[in-house]
Structure formats: C-alpha cells, structure tokens
Amino acid sequence: MLEIIFVSTLNGVLYGMLLFLMASGLTVIFSMMGVLNLAHASFYMLGAFFGFEISRRLGFWPALVLAPVVVGLIGMAVERYGLRRVHRHGHVAELLFTFGLTFVIKEVVEMIWGKLPVDYRVPSGLDFAAFTLFSGNYPAFKLFGLLISVGIFIGLLMAVRHTRVGLIVQAALSHPGMVGMLGHNVDRIFMLVFGVGVGLAAVAGVIAGPILVTQSNMAGLLGPILFVVVVVGGLGSLGGALAASLLIGLVQTFAVAFNVSLADLFGGTAAGAILSVWLADIWRVTVAQIAPILPYLLLVMILIFRPRGLMGTRDT
Amino acid sequence: MTDARTLPRTDAIGGRRPGFLARHAVWIALALALLLLPYLFSSRLALSTMSMMGTMIIFALSYNMLLGQTGLLSFGHAVFFGLGGFFTVHVLNAAGSGDWPIPLPLFPVVGGLGGLAFGILFGWVATKRAGTAFAMITLGIGELVVSSALILRRFFGGEEGITTDRTDVMSFFGYGFGPQLQVYYLIAAWCFLSIAAMYAITRTPFGRIANAVRDNPQRTAFIGYDTSRVRFIAFSLSGLFAGIAGGLSVVNFEIVNAAQMGAVESGSVILMTYIGGVGNFAGPIIGAILVTWLQLILSDATQIWPLYVGLLFIGMVMFVPGGIAGLLAMQAPVMAARKLHRVVPFYLLALAPGIVALVGLSVLIETSHQFSIRASYGPQLTLYSIPLDATSPLPWVAGVVLAVAGGILFMRAERLARDAYHAAVAQGGQG
Amino acid sequence: MRTLIGSSALTLALLGATALSALAQDTLKIGYVDPLSGGGASIGQIGMNQLNFIADEINAKGGVNGRKVEIVGYDNQTNPQISLVQVQKAIDEGIQVIVQGNGSSVAVAVSDFVTKYNDRNPGANVVHLNYAAIDPVLTNEKCSYWHFTWDASADIKMEALTNFIKEKEDLKKVYLIAQDYSFGHAVAGAAKRMLTEKRPDVEIVGEEYHPLVKITDFSPYVAKIQASGADTIITGNWGQDLALLIKAAGQAGLDVDWYTFYAGGAGAPTAIKQAGLENRVYQINEGINNQGYGPAEERAGALMQRFSDAPIYYPRMFNMMDMVFKAMVEAGSEDPGDFVPKLEGMKLDSFAAGDEGFMRADDHQFFQPLYISTLGALEEGQKFDEEHTGWGWKMAASVPTESTLLPTKCDMKRP
Incomplete structure (x- = not known):
C-alpha cells in the first residue's frame, strides 16, 4: 500500500508538472490578454517539430533555446496580423480565430513533416535512469522536465510581480487606454505577451516531444486537457494552473492504481443483483478504467460549484 | 453580429397590404425548391448529398440558435445530434421487431425528444455561465459523453455503432422508404418544418430576448430578465432541433455511432454556421450546404482540403465576420435603392483579381503538397487541367506572381467596390 | 429572401459541378x-x-x-x-x-x-x-x-497467438491491457478465454482497460504492471496507445515480454527501439519483411x-x-x-x-498462415529495417492455416 501511494504520488507529480509546463503559456496569455488561445496545443506541436528538426542538426540544447524563439516569432506574427484584427469583434471571434488556426497549423505541419511520427529522441546526455524506486526506473529526462517547469513557474511569478514589464502588462490589461497615454505601446506589449506565451508552449513541446510521440495529431490529442487545467485552476491564475496541473496529475495516477468498481461496492447485496442488470455496462467498470475521463468530470463539477476555478480571481 | 438581421420583410415595399402569395413568397419558393430539386438532380449521389445537406441544415440552424441568436459558443453541440440519433435508432429497432404502428416519418420526433431531454440536463449545468466558461463546459461535456459512449457499449454499440433497417417499420401510405428519393422527401419535409419552426422562434418575444442576452446581458438582466434562464431555454430548444437532425441522419444512413458526437462533428458545425453567417437566419443554411459539399466533393479534388476550409474559416473570421449571408444581406439596401447596376461592375472588377489570387495561392499550396507529401507519386501534378512539374520553378513562380499580383489588384479593386457600395447606399438613402 | 435564393443558386451550381465529373467507362x-x-x-x-x-x-x-x-x-x-x-x-x-x-x-x-x-x-x-x-x-x-x-479477426489471431504461447514454459504471469472499446475487449476477452483453456497454470495477474487515445502518460499503468509481478503483457493496443505504452515501459525499465497485434504500425518500431526492447516484442500478422x-x-x-x-x-x-x-x-x-x-x-x-x-x-x-515475429537488430541476410531504426522483424514462429480455423456464427444470406 505504501508502495502504491509513494509511486503514484511521484508519477502524479511528474505528470502534473509536465501538464503545467504545457499550460503555463496558455495561462500567461489568458491572464494578460483575456484570450483563451485554442491553438495553444498547436504551438506546442510546432515547438516539438522545430525541436526535432533543430536538434537533429544542431543538437538538443540549441533546440531548447531556438525552437521557442522561432515559435514565439511566429506567434507574434499571428497576433500582429490576425488576432489583433479580430480583437475588435469580441471574445467569440478571438476564440473562433484561434480555433481556425488549429486546422491550418496541423495541415502545414503535415505538409512539412508528414503524417507519420518522427523519431525525436531523448538527448544522449540525459538518457539514463536517475534513480530506481520499487524496481521502477525514473528517467533523468523527466526530472529535467520537472526542473524546467518549476523554473518557469518561479520565473513567471517573479516577472509578473516584481518587474517593470510585469507591472505595465498588468496595468495594460485593465486600463489599456491609460497605459497607452502614459507612453507605452500597448499593442506591442500584447504582441510580446502572445509571443512569450506560445514560446512557453514550444518549450513544452521540445521537452515533451521525446517523452511522448511527436506526430501531427499530438495537438488535437492534448488540446482539451490543457483547457481543463487552466479552467479548473481559475482562468488566468498561474498558481491555480500549477495547483490544477498537480491535482489532475495526482487524480489520474491514483485512479489508475485502484481497481474499484460498482460490483465491488454493491456486489452480493440484494440491491446489487438488481443494479447489475440495469447497469450492466458500467457494473464492472473500475475507477482505473475511467481515470483519463476524470479531469473532464472535474472540469464540469468545478464550473458548477466554483465557477472561478481553484484560485481564480474573477468569474469567467 | 451587432443587430439581429433576419429575413428581410417582403411586405415593406409599397403601401398596400400584399396578398397571401406575396407575404409567404419565401416559404413557397423554399417548398417548391425542395420539391423540385430531385427533378433537377436525380442521380443517387445527388439525392444522398441533398439528404445529408438537409440534415446538416437543421443541425447548423439549431447551432445558430446558440451562437448567432444567443451569443453562446458551444464546442459540444454534436452531442445532441448523436444522442438524438441513438434514441431514434433504438426506438426504430424496437418498433421494427415489435411491429409498432409508428410510420418512419415520425421517428425524428424521438430524436428530438432525446436531444431535448439531454439539452435540459446539460443545459442546466452549462448555461449558468456564459462566454468562455460556457465554451469550456460544453467542451468538457462533449469529451465526457464521447468517452463514456465507448464504455457504455450496450446503448452506444461500441465503436461500430448501431445499425437499423428503416424499411422494417410500418409503411406510410404505401411508402416503404427503401428508395433514396422517398427518404429525400422525408428529410425535405422535416427540413422545411424545422426551418419554419426555428424562424418562428426568432420572431417570438423569447427570440428577441435571446438577442438581447447576446448583445448586452447586463442590461437585459437589469430590465428584469433572468439571462441564465434565457440561455437555458435556448440551449434546450437547440438540443431539440439537433436531436431531430440526428434522428433524420439515422433514417438516412441507417447507422449511428459514438464518433458522431465527437469533437470533429462539433467543430464542423461551427465551421458551417460561421462560414454561412451567424448574423442572418439563412446563413447557416448556406454554410451547411457549402461545407457539406466541400467535405464530399472538394475531398476528391485535393487531399489537403481541410487546409482550404481552415483558411476560408480564418479569412471569414478576420475579414467577413457576417459570413456569406452577411455579404449578401449587405446588398439589400443597394437593391432597395435600385442601384445594383452601379455596384455589380465593381464587384466583378474585384472578383477577377480575387480569383486570380486564389488560383495562385492554390497553385502554391498544391505544388508544395506534391513536393512534400506526395513526393513518391513523382513531381507531376495536374491543376486546372494544366500539367505542372513541382521540381521546375515554373509553378512556384507562377503561383507567387498570380497570388501577389492578384492580391494587390484585388485590394485596389476592393477599395473601389467599397466606395461604390457606400456611394450607392448613400444615394439610395437620399432618394 | 435573397439569401435563400442565393443559397438555392449555390446548391444548383455545386450540384451541377458534381454532375460533370462523369468519366469514360x-x-x-x-x-x-x-x-x-x-x-x-x-x-x-x-x-x-x-x-x-x-x-x-x-x-x-x-x-x-x-x-x-x-x-x-x-x-x-x-x-x-x-x-x-x-x-x-x-x-x-x-x-x-x-x-x-x-x-x-x-x-x-x-x-x-x-x-x-x-x-x-x-x-x-x-x-x-x-x-x-x-x-x-x-x-x-x-x-x-x-x-x-x-x-x-481478433479471435483468429488470438487463437494462433495462444497456440504459440502455450509452448512457452517460462511464462507464468500475464497482464492484459487493452483500449476500452469493442476491439480491445474482443482481444482481452479472447486472450482470457483461450489462455485459461490452453494453459490453466498461467495466472492472469491484471486486466486493464483504458480509454481510447486519451492517455498521454502511461507511467501509472506501467507502475501497476510492475507491482503485479507480470512477466508477459498481451495487448491489442495500436497507434499512439501502443507507442506511448512501450515508451513508458522502456523508461521505467519494465522487464517483460510483449505480445501485440499492431507493433508493426506507424511509430511502434521507433518506440521499441527507443525503449531498447530487443527481441522482447512479438507481433502476430500475416507476413513480415525479412x-x-x-x-x-x-x-x-x-x-x-x-x-x-x-x-x-x-x-x-x-x-x-x-x-x-x-x-x-x-x-x-x-x-x-x-x-x-x-x-x-x-x-x-x-x-x-x-x-x-x-x-x-x-x-x-x-x-x-500467420507469423509471429520479433523486432531486433538486423542480422546477416536481412534486408529490411523498420522506420530507419536499423532494427527489423524476424520470424519467431509460423502458424499454419489449419491452426487458425475457428467456427463462425454467420448465417449467410445468398441472393
């Protein structure tokens, strides 16, 4: 039992931090621009593919720096020539614009890299088991990912709270007109924020690419869970996103560890006999079986009972 | 999207009250069109295509009750379409094996009731919020339902879904609904009824309040309306019509499966509705027809048709937020002022370089597609009946030249057309 | 009204364009x-x-x-x-x-x-x-x-696979993992049925179903398999559900044999090579390279x-x-x-x-005839590797047609 708890906690934290790495950029963009970027997972995918392409030419470490920069520049161009234009049509138009972007990015990625998975590997310098616990190995590369996401969390928190840029950005969100009068270029600030946000997605892509499968459908598969993270955490709250990531990571891993079903709970009782007929389909479904669906259940529950999310400051 | 443009009223022109025919000209024309289309296009493919378009029209219109009329962006609308289908298929199978005296044309009602029931259930959860939170709840509900559907194999039939035979149920005045033509007329009848019903809803006080909730929820709440209740009613009604569409889809295809409730379907109804135009009642009709056609026919011409649809969609969001119907509706004042002859030449002037630019763009896209993905089929491709070689510079240069030159000329002509339009409208206003 | 007329005109134009595409016979x-x-x-x-x-x-x-x-x-x-x-x-x-x-x-x-x-x-x-x-x-x-x-079909492949497995003396504990939909259940159900019949001594230590293509991190599943003490995994997973599972297992150092249906599919050979599972992953199909x-x-x-x-x-x-x-x-x-x-x-x-x-x-x-093969470094005389990994499939056993026959419930209606 102790083993299960320990291993599940460790796996949950590792997975949760990977989720946070992917979702942090999304939170940054939302908190500062009020835009939920539905194409965020697509930029994450671009990061993975650029990471793959650069690391096979220049090595992993240059890729870790260059790929986010490239993706950030693409993101800035998207903001400058696309998002800014639809901004005046309101939030629904912004959502729809980023929604349309997902189709285009996917098709472009398929045109360049094809539809089959690419062979994106863990860099040889980090390709070893960091430690072994209850006969399971924990790869160094995953721990490296963990470090990066902790670093990003602290860095972002510092940048927003304690730097001049962070102050201007926060002010520009609530009073763009006033900030503009004070001589700051609000449009440029928004463009930078969007660039940084999708750049963070690209960092996640470069790191998650070798752990997961780098393929043109990766954005579509990951997208929904990222929105769960930012909404459950409270839209725009960095601390909330971290908490939600960890919560989802832990819920999912612990759920997998337990094989409890309705049959185990009510089996043998009189009511159980009736239930087993009526609920034949879900009678033997275990908690483990539905683990990956739990985050969506959590999302719906949170939005019913605590609409602002775990740590959100405003109702969405 | 700012004002509720609905069908232009035909009784505005002239002082005397027009007769029955004139007042209902649109509906009579629609009914006639639905009746006569199979005579124009009698191939089986055309009938199948039109049947599918009919279902999609209802589906897209039901979606627009949310997006266009009430301002709610849902990412899970296909859930109601699919659930409506599942209820229909189960009742259809039960009726077929139990000889229930229900004729086939009534079965979409079952789908509608299923859609309504779940619209009420999920609506109760989702419509407490609006805006981004609402969008995310619908996304979550969609994921939940689809994931559960694969687990609940008895009701949803697992991956392969549930099949049925529409000819097993009681015949309807001698019609057995084996041939596609009869199914087409069944769908056409339901399509007509649903369009009329949904149009009628937009004209009721409820429809107007829904518009108000979309445009300014605070003010609507202020004058005493419960906005979340309005959203809830709109959501439930939209589930009803989506369920009817799902039921018709079962009658048409005789199969339904879990994938029909998924994100891809929910996405395509957004594309249909928005490309057609959310601000106009008829917009989704245009969108449903166009996008269904693209799905079925453009996919023959090019494998990367989703790229074109994506670009079209982004283009619409950026430049034509009113959709195709919005563009058409903009011509109403010009026509009312009888100045159409003033603007049409300018439209044609803009259209020509616009088409050139699009051709150039498609040459570039298709050539790079041939060059990258289809490389193993050799560099030869045929575009617009012209053989091209992706390795030679010709198609690339031609593509760039056409796209850039066409683009620049289009922007110039577009400005001229815009001026002409404004001039025509202004003159119309004076005269 | 005009928009309605416009949309009818659009339909006409589109359907007309469709009708033109008739070709020579x-x-x-x-x-x-x-x-x-x-x-x-x-x-x-x-x-x-x-x-x-x-x-x-x-x-x-x-x-x-x-x-x-x-x-x-x-x-x-x-x-x-x-x-x-x-x-x-x-x-x-x-x-x-x-x-x-x-x-x-x-x-x-x-x-x-x-x-x-x-x-x-x-x-x-x-x-x-x-x-x-x-x-x-x-x-x-x-x-x-x-x-x-x-x-x-899933049943036929499992029949052949279990005929191969029953000869494996060192196989004691089997873990079944499958995608939670009809095909996954068909595979796992057949495996359970046939193993109990052919090798009553083999213990099925786990039976796991997970939602289809919803999982990004398989490490909890791998931890569970590890804890169960299984020496063999049988899975019908395909696509990324197989590639990610194998990758996670490789990273955790899971030491088991794998019996799969779709390890030849896109991405899986790459994952097997990355996980270093040389000659540990078996697949069954109707033919391989080499x-x-x-x-x-x-x-x-x-x-x-x-x-x-x-x-x-x-x-x-x-x-x-x-x-x-x-x-x-x-x-x-x-x-x-x-x-x-x-x-x-x-x-x-x-x-x-x-x-x-x-x-x-x-x-x-x-x-x-069905063939059971494993993936490993190319040997003398083998020409084909998979996905540029340098590893290729090689035969482990062949199952003759007679050993794949299963009864059918089909009631064929002939015209």
Whole structure:
C-alpha cells in the first residue's frame, strides 16, 4: 500500500508538472490578454517539430533555446496580423480565430513533416535512469522536465510581480487606454505577451516531444486537457494552473492504481443483483478504467460549484 | 453580429397590404425548391448529398440558435445530434421487431425528444455561465459523453455503432422508404418544418430576448430578465432541433455511432454556421450546404482540403465576420435603392483579381503538397487541367506572381467596390 | 429572401459541378474508401499507395480481362456517414468494387450499406473488400454475401497467438491491457478465454482497460504492471496507445515480454527501439519483411523503393487483390455478381511465404498462415529495417492455416 501511494504520488507529480509546463503559456496569455488561445496545443506541436528538426542538426540544447524563439516569432506574427484584427469583434471571434488556426497549423505541419511520427529522441546526455524506486526506473529526462517547469513557474511569478514589464502588462490589461497615454505601446506589449506565451508552449513541446510521440495529431490529442487545467485552476491564475496541473496529475495516477468498481461496492447485496442488470455496462467498470475521463468530470463539477476555478480571481 | 438581421420583410415595399402569395413568397419558393430539386438532380449521389445537406441544415440552424441568436459558443453541440440519433435508432429497432404502428416519418420526433431531454440536463449545468466558461463546459461535456459512449457499449454499440433497417417499420401510405428519393422527401419535409419552426422562434418575444442576452446581458438582466434562464431555454430548444437532425441522419444512413458526437462533428458545425453567417437566419443554411459539399466533393479534388476550409474559416473570421449571408444581406439596401447596376461592375472588377489570387495561392499550396507529401507519386501534378512539374520553378513562380499580383489588384479593386457600395447606399438613402 | 435564393443558386451550381465529373467507362475502376485527409490519413495513404502499386503491376501485364485497372480514392475522413455518401458516389460513377479497411465502425456501415443497396436495387452488384477491419461481428452476426475480409479477426489471431504461447514454459504471469472499446475487449476477452483453456497454470495477474487515445502518460499503468509481478503483457493496443505504452515501459525499465497485434504500425518500431526492447516484442500478422521468400521480397522491395517516404505495406492487400483479379479472370467478368462465387472457397499461395490460404465460403473470411515475429537488430541476410531504426522483424514462429480455423456464427444470406 505504501508502495502504491509513494509511486503514484511521484508519477502524479511528474505528470502534473509536465501538464503545467504545457499550460503555463496558455495561462500567461489568458491572464494578460483575456484570450483563451485554442491553438495553444498547436504551438506546442510546432515547438516539438522545430525541436526535432533543430536538434537533429544542431543538437538538443540549441533546440531548447531556438525552437521557442522561432515559435514565439511566429506567434507574434499571428497576433500582429490576425488576432489583433479580430480583437475588435469580441471574445467569440478571438476564440473562433484561434480555433481556425488549429486546422491550418496541423495541415502545414503535415505538409512539412508528414503524417507519420518522427523519431525525436531523448538527448544522449540525459538518457539514463536517475534513480530506481520499487524496481521502477525514473528517467533523468523527466526530472529535467520537472526542473524546467518549476523554473518557469518561479520565473513567471517573479516577472509578473516584481518587474517593470510585469507591472505595465498588468496595468495594460485593465486600463489599456491609460497605459497607452502614459507612453507605452500597448499593442506591442500584447504582441510580446502572445509571443512569450506560445514560446512557453514550444518549450513544452521540445521537452515533451521525446517523452511522448511527436506526430501531427499530438495537438488535437492534448488540446482539451490543457483547457481543463487552466479552467479548473481559475482562468488566468498561474498558481491555480500549477495547483490544477498537480491535482489532475495526482487524480489520474491514483485512479489508475485502484481497481474499484460498482460490483465491488454493491456486489452480493440484494440491491446489487438488481443494479447489475440495469447497469450492466458500467457494473464492472473500475475507477482505473475511467481515470483519463476524470479531469473532464472535474472540469464540469468545478464550473458548477466554483465557477472561478481553484484560485481564480474573477468569474469567467 | 451587432443587430439581429433576419429575413428581410417582403411586405415593406409599397403601401398596400400584399396578398397571401406575396407575404409567404419565401416559404413557397423554399417548398417548391425542395420539391423540385430531385427533378433537377436525380442521380443517387445527388439525392444522398441533398439528404445529408438537409440534415446538416437543421443541425447548423439549431447551432445558430446558440451562437448567432444567443451569443453562446458551444464546442459540444454534436452531442445532441448523436444522442438524438441513438434514441431514434433504438426506438426504430424496437418498433421494427415489435411491429409498432409508428410510420418512419415520425421517428425524428424521438430524436428530438432525446436531444431535448439531454439539452435540459446539460443545459442546466452549462448555461449558468456564459462566454468562455460556457465554451469550456460544453467542451468538457462533449469529451465526457464521447468517452463514456465507448464504455457504455450496450446503448452506444461500441465503436461500430448501431445499425437499423428503416424499411422494417410500418409503411406510410404505401411508402416503404427503401428508395433514396422517398427518404429525400422525408428529410425535405422535416427540413422545411424545422426551418419554419426555428424562424418562428426568432420572431417570438423569447427570440428577441435571446438577442438581447447576446448583445448586452447586463442590461437585459437589469430590465428584469433572468439571462441564465434565457440561455437555458435556448440551449434546450437547440438540443431539440439537433436531436431531430440526428434522428433524420439515422433514417438516412441507417447507422449511428459514438464518433458522431465527437469533437470533429462539433467543430464542423461551427465551421458551417460561421462560414454561412451567424448574423442572418439563412446563413447557416448556406454554410451547411457549402461545407457539406466541400467535405464530399472538394475531398476528391485535393487531399489537403481541410487546409482550404481552415483558411476560408480564418479569412471569414478576420475579414467577413457576417459570413456569406452577411455579404449578401449587405446588398439589400443597394437593391432597395435600385442601384445594383452601379455596384455589380465593381464587384466583378474585384472578383477577377480575387480569383486570380486564389488560383495562385492554390497553385502554391498544391505544388508544395506534391513536393512534400506526395513526393513518391513523382513531381507531376495536374491543376486546372494544366500539367505542372513541382521540381521546375515554373509553378512556384507562377503561383507567387498570380497570388501577389492578384492580391494587390484585388485590394485596389476592393477599395473601389467599397466606395461604390457606400456611394450607392448613400444615394439610395437620399432618394 | 435573397439569401435563400442565393443559397438555392449555390446548391444548383455545386450540384451541377458534381454532375460533370462523369468519366469514360473503358477502365476497370476500383473505389478506395478510406481516410485520405485528417488524422487517419497516415494509415489510409499507405493503402492507397499499395493499391496504386498493384494496379500499375497488373496494367503492365495488360490489365484484367484486357481492361486497365484504375484506383479511385474517396476520402471518408474515418466517418461512417461520409463513407456511405462516398460509396454512393463511387457507385454512381460506375464502380462495383469497393476497397475499405480502416475502422470497424466504417466497415460495418459500408458492409451494411452495400448489402442493403444490392437488396433494394435488383441487378446492382457491389462488393465490399475489407483489408483491415477485424471486429469479429463482420464475419459472424453481421456477415454478408457482399463482404469479404482478408485480415484475420481478433479471435483468429488470438487463437494462433495462444497456440504459440502455450509452448512457452517460462511464462507464468500475464497482464492484459487493452483500449476500452469493442476491439480491445474482443482481444482481452479472447486472450482470457483461450489462455485459461490452453494453459490453466498461467495466472492472469491484471486486466486493464483504458480509454481510447486519451492517455498521454502511461507511467501509472506501467507502475501497476510492475507491482503485479507480470512477466508477459498481451495487448491489442495500436497507434499512439501502443507507442506511448512501450515508451513508458522502456523508461521505467519494465522487464517483460510483449505480445501485440499492431507493433508493426506507424511509430511502434521507433518506440521499441527507443525503449531498447530487443527481441522482447512479438507481433502476430500475416507476413513480415525479412521472411526470406524471394517473390515477396522482390515485390515488397519495389513497392518500398517507390514509396520511400512511408515504406510500409499490407501483405494481405496483395493477397486480396491477387485473389480478386484471379476471380475476375476465372469468371471472365468484372461484375461482382459473376466473380463473387469464384472467390468463395478460392485457394491462394499467400504473399508472405507462399503457404496456402483459402477464402471460407461460410463467412467470407480469408484463412491464412500467420507469423509471429520479433523486432531486433538486423542480422546477416536481412534486408529490411523498420522506420530507419536499423532494427527489423524476424520470424519467431509460423502458424499454419489449419491452426487458425475457428467456427463462425454467420448465417449467410445468398441472393
């Protein structure tokens, strides 16, 4: 039992931090621009593919720096020539614009890299088991990912709270007109924020690419869970996103560890006999079986009972 | 999207009250069109295509009750379409094996009731919020339902879904609904009824309040309306019509499966509705027809048709937020002022370089597609009946030249057309 | 009103454009209804490539009964409803032979549609050739005279696999992991049933179902497998659910043997190589590269050379088209009404190694020798590696056709 708890906690934290790495950029963009970027997972995918392409030419470490920069520049161009234009049509138009972007990015990625998975590997310098616990190995590369996401969390928190840029950005969100009068270029600030946000997605892509499968459908598969993270955490709250990531990571891993079903709970009782007929389909479904669906259940529950999310400051 | 443009009223022109025919000209024309289309296009493919378009029209219109009329962006609308289908298929199978005296044309009602029931259930959860939170709840509900559907194999039939035979149920005045033509007329009848019903809803006080909730929820709440209740009613009604569409889809295809409730379907109804135009009642009709056609026919011409649809969609969001119907509706004042002859030449002037630019763009896209993905089929491709070689510079240069030159000329002509339009409208206003 | 008129005009224009696409009738057209865009296209394109290759082969020999073969692709976007309109489109264009494979949902829909179409339109003979959908219902409860399948069903493959496993003395504890949908349950259910019967001493230490393509992190599952003490995993997973599972297992250092159905699929060999599971992953199918059978290596080599960006093929698709063309020649007709009877019971020296297989008339299931193979570093004389990994498949055992036979519940309705 102790083993299960320990291993599940460790796996949950590792997975949760990977989720946070992917979702942090999304939170940054939302908190500062009020835009939920539905194409965020697509930029994450671009990061993975650029990471793959650069690391096979220049090595992993240059890729870790260059790929986010490239993706950030693409993101800035998207903001400058696309998002800014639809901004005046309101939030629904912004959502729809980023929604349309997902189709285009996917098709472009398929045109360049094809539809089959690419062979994106863990860099040889980090390709070893960091430690072994209850006969399971924990790869160094995953721990490296963990470090990066902790670093990003602290860095972002510092940048927003304690730097001049962070102050201007926060002010520009609530009073763009006033900030503009004070001589700051609000449009440029928004463009930078969007660039940084999708750049963070690209960092996640470069790191998650070798752990997961780098393929043109990766954005579509990951997208929904990222929105769960930012909404459950409270839209725009960095601390909330971290908490939600960890919560989802832990819920999912612990759920997998337990094989409890309705049959185990009510089996043998009189009511159980009736239930087993009526609920034949879900009678033997275990908690483990539905683990990956739990985050969506959590999302719906949170939005019913605590609409602002775990740590959100405003109702969405 | 700012004002509720609905069908232009035909009784505005002239002082005397027009007769029955004139007042209902649109509906009579629609009914006639639905009746006569199979005579124009009698191939089986055309009938199948039109049947599918009919279902999609209802589906897209039901979606627009949310997006266009009430301002709610849902990412899970296909859930109601699919659930409506599942209820229909189960009742259809039960009726077929139990000889229930229900004729086939009534079965979409079952789908509608299923859609309504779940619209009420999920609506109760989702419509407490609006805006981004609402969008995310619908996304979550969609994921939940689809994931559960694969687990609940008895009701949803697992991956392969549930099949049925529409000819097993009681015949309807001698019609057995084996041939596609009869199914087409069944769908056409339901399509007509649903369009009329949904149009009628937009004209009721409820429809107007829904518009108000979309445009300014605070003010609507202020004058005493419960906005979340309005959203809830709109959501439930939209589930009803989506369920009817799902039921018709079962009658048409005789199969339904879990994938029909998924994100891809929910996405395509957004594309249909928005490309057609959310601000106009008829917009989704245009969108449903166009996008269904693209799905079925453009996919023959090019494998990367989703790229074109994506670009079209982004283009619409950026430049034509009113959709195709919005563009058409903009011509109403010009026509009312009888100045159409003033603007049409300018439209044609803009259209020509616009088409050139699009051709150039498609040459570039298709050539790079041939060059990258289809490389193993050799560099030869045929575009617009012209053989091209992706390795030679010709198609690339031609593509760039056409796209850039066409683009620049289009922007110039577009400005001229815009001026002409404004001039025509202004003159119309004076005269 | 104008918008309504506009939309009617648009319909007219669009449908008019459709009607123009009628083509000449001198070629024998075969419709390929599979995903050619979107997520499924990576798989659908492989089949399209191979069909084109086969058509070029036969056309170089003068075609079938003197008619050239042309493959027409119809993009179904892995959507059953779209598939049916595409099949209708193919039929309208004069096509009577429909090839389809990806997705049991689509296969059931197409088979059902084709059967009803032939019933409701006397004289119409359209046949559905299925090369990949292996849900057992297709050859049992929902079997049809107009549907033929060349891939072994989940039950057949498991029958052959358990016949191989039962000889393995050191195998004691088995863990079953499958995607939570009908096919996954078919695989795990068959494994449980057949193992208990053939090796009562083997303990099934775990039976795990997880949602289809929803999981990004398999480490909790791997931890669970590790804790169970299993020495063997049997899985029907495919695509990223297999690749991610194997990757996670490799990272955690899970020490087990793997028995799989789809380890040859896109991405899996790469994952196996990255996980360092040399000769630990077995797959069962109807043929592999490096089987050392001359005619197959020559043909497959030519195909892979031509489609070097995706050098993958389905041995069963060669079996399928070879048999269909043979039946057409024997019947002297390309109408399914004439050649379908010839297909029933037809024998064929199968593509991979020339061993004999046959098309059972009772359920239209092709029974063929199956091969169990493992992935590892290329050895002397082996030509083909997978996905540029330097690793290739090599034979571990072959299962003769007789050992794959299973009874069927099919009640075939013949016209």
